[in-house]
Structure formats: structure tokens, C-alpha cells
Amino acid sequence: MAYFIQQLLNGLTLGTIYALVAIGYTMVYGIIGMINFAHGEVYMIGAFIALIAFLGATVHFGFGLTGGLIAALVITALFTGLWGWSIERIAYRPLRGAPKLAPLISAIGMSIILQNFVQLSQGARVMTLPPLLQGGIEVMSDDSLTVNLSWLQMGIIGLTLVLMTGLTLIINRTAFGRAQRACAQDPKMAALLGIHVDRVISATFVIGAVLASVAGLMVTLYYGVIDFYIGFLAGMKAFTAAVLGGIGSLPGALLGGLSIGLIEALWSAYFSIEYKDVAVFSVLILVLLFRPTGILGRAEVEKI
């Protein structure tokens, strides 16, 4: 029982990280109907900026642990947001009127460019950060095992919930959120009501990039190991999460992310850890076969 609870907590932590990345896929798909395959790379860049910012703040400028973390969070969000904005501006906006395949290929190209850029500029070796936040609270214990919820896990789950709540408020309650939804439903009509659609699309990419960068920061702290290639697998899993939850749906991204995190953790715990990715991507295939709209997705109704 204790083992199960421990895996559940690990799965939830992993799941919230996937969920943060999945939001970027789902929001971009919602507004321009394309899968941004470079989004995993944005997350990877976020992880690198987080590492650099954290080390710079603590080692170079002598910030403490808390100060270093806050500085890393702010700097990571800022610079990764800028990356998100630039990627859209360079690779996708010029293709706005093009057939759907063109931006998709452009996204794959962007993904390769970013991977290689980081590999060349930061090196191909694995970067490590020693565990910083030790300790936690004991949730329960039985004779074989003590279930431990670390401070870091609490921080990750807590920050994700705060960000998710904030995003939901922005989308549902503010003028920008209404414009965002309007552009997703009918961009041409939104423009005729005076909304600068390109700017709303840019803002959507920035929001997606900022959330992915927070996920990158969390992964850097949680696992302490990053390299230029982490974006690919994490991106694919977050994409799976977005599809599982119903692409285009924000609550779906959270639900999908948590589900994928739990599937991965529990599969690793009870079956074979080598096959955990197989399990996750089997879910993608099953969803696409039997419920292509995902858990919370809407079927597109063709008007006749």
C-alpha cells in the first residue's frame, strides 16, 4: 500500500510537469490549429536557461537558495517567453495563410535547429545539478516502506496549481482571455471586431513558452540532470497528454498530463521500467484509435 501511494505521489509530480508543457500544445492548437512540434525544445531551452540563471544567481551573484530560485524562475520565464515569441514570429507567422502541412514541417525544422543550437552552444554532455532541496514530510508508513512527500514535490504541485488557476482566470475572466477564445473560434470575425489577431497568437505562444519553461525549471531541480535532447521525449509525452485530455481543452491538458504521469509512474513500479515509454505511447495510439477527441475534447461539427 505504501509503495502504491509513493508511486502515486511521484506520478502526480511528473504529471503536473507534463501538464504544464501540454498546455502549450493545446493552446496553440486551439488558436491556429497546428501542432507546435518545437514546443518540447522550448521546454528544453527553459531547463537550460533555468540552470544557467540559477547557477549565475547563486554562485556568481551570491544569492541564497530561495533568492536563487526566484531569480531563476523570473529570468527563465522572461527569456523562454522571448524564445516562444521569436519562434512564432520567424517560423510560423510567415506561413499563416499556407496549407496546414507547411507550418508543421516548419515546426519540425525549428525543433531540429533548436536542438542543434543548444548542442553546439552548451555541449552535448549531460548537465547536472546536485539535489538542493532535501527533506519533506512523512505521509504514512507501513512495515516495509515510509511514504515521503518531498518539499520539492510539494513545490512543483503547488506552483503548477497556482499557474493553472491563474491561466484559467485569465482565459475566462479578462478581456485578453475573451479575445483569445474569440480568435480560436473565428479569427476573421475577431479581426473585424478590432482584435489584433497576430498579437493574440504571439501572446499565446509566449504563455505556452513561459509555462513550459517553468516545467523545465522544475525538471532541472527534480531530476538534476538535463541535456540538449530532453525536449524530444518530454515534448512527445506532453503532446500525448494533450491528445489524451482532448486537444484544445485547458482542463484536458491538466487531466491528460496527470494521467500520463500516473501511467508512467505506475507502469514503472509494477511492470517493467524499460517499457514505460511504450506504455505511454500505446495510450496515444489507443486514444487516437478509439477516442480521437480525447477525454474532454469536442468533436468538430461540420456545418452543412
Place this chain on the structure above:
Amino acid sequence: MTLLTVDNLGITFGGLVALDSLSFTVPKGQITAIIGPNGAGKTTLFNIITGFYQAQTGTITLHRDAGPLVLNGKPDYWIARHAGIARTFQTSRLFPRMTALENLLVAQHNRLMKASFFSLAGLAGLAGFKKAERDAIDKARFWLEQVGLTGSANVPVGSLAYGLQRRLEIARSMCADPALLCLDEPAAGLNPKESLELVDLLALIRSRFGATQLLVEHDMSVVMGLSDKVVVLEYGRKIAEGAPQQIRHDPAVIRAYLGEPPDEDIPVDIAQDLDKC
């Protein structure tokens, strides 16, 4: 007083001349109808005025109190925001997964964005934004009342009846305080009763709110009952312009709608074949 001057406007698509040196004026505070057979270029004209197409020749000028504003070469959101031109389409273009109230709030986007400092003040819940948001909601409720949809404020508009959706679209356009309201076949698909209610609504918008309207419409009872001025197009050219009574008896207009009177007799053998049918 002229609100909009269209001067020598032209556009071609490949070899097709959609509009050919078209000139007319839209008087302020009145309803101007654009009529013509299918393919005459009416919707193309709307698409140019609202910035969706760019004209190849000619100019469109909006005369505001602050001075004239040339609309050529400006993008669609700019024309909506700075020139205050609102538009409806032949079919419902509401945001289907938003409520009626939200649809009317989207039309007030720019004012709210400014008041909320790009939504930042809105998130912080600052007083100035709260007031702007309240005013926007009041305005939306006012227009819901005008079109008789007060009870449906919080209903997703996708589930409203078609006739109500068309009325809601007009309300949404009016929420933006437009200088010019372009209505593309507002009566299309409406039953006779809904059509009459529409005429009343548009007349009210003219008399009570002084809004200038440009109307493309096929339903002649709507056009004749409502418009102060009619412009008739055929194959992208203007063939008549004037008051509805004048247009009704204009020989060029009658020819455009009913065709040329036959100027030679049907050959005898064909006439005999026709008799047998």
C-alpha cells in the same frame, strides 16, 4: 453630410472584373442599400471596405469630425478599431462557444484592453478596470434588451435559434459604437415575421442611435421599406443610384433584374416545337 466616399474603386480576380471604377457616397445617419443580381460585386465591395481585400484602384474615404481617413491598404482589425466600421456576414458569425453576453463584450475588446492595461489591471482587480468592465456589461445588457434577448444573456449562442443569432450579431456590432454598420444580407434565411422585426430594429438603430448603415440585401421589401438611398450594381459597375422610388422605375435596373425584352421573334420551327410541349 457624407460619411463614406467610394471613388473609382476597382478590383479584378484573374480575368474577372469584380468591381469596375465604382463611385458612390454614403450619407451620414441614413441607410444606404446596395442591390444587384448575384455576382454583381456587392460582397466584394464589403470585403474591400472592411479591409479583407485590397482594391487595385480607387480610394475609400471615411469623413469623421476629426478629418477624413483613407481606408485603402489598412488591415481589417485597424479598420474596425480606428475607423469604427462594423460588419455582419450572410451567415451567423457569432462565437458559438461563448455566451451571448460574452459575444457582446468581445466587441468592446479594445476599450477594455486599454482600461485594464492589457488585462494586467483586470487581474489585479483595480477599480478603474472594474468600472470599465461594469460599463461594458451594462452596454451589452442594453443591446441584449434592444434585440429582445435579455433572457438569453448566459446561453452559449450556438444553441440560439437562427433568427435570434442574426439579431444578436447586429447587437454585437452596435456594442462597438460603429461609425458605419455594414450589413451583408441581414434578412437572408429569416421568415417573413422575423424579416419585419429586422426592419423595425434597423429603423430603430437609424432613428434612435443615428447609426449610418450600408446594407446589401436581396429581399426587396426590406430594401424598399428601409433605405433612404439605393445603389444598384451589375457586373461590378454602378447602373443606378438614387431614392428607392426612383430606382424602382429605372429602366436599367429593370433590365438588369428581368433581362432584355426579346428583340426578335422566335423562329417558326422552334415555336411549333414549343407548342407541342
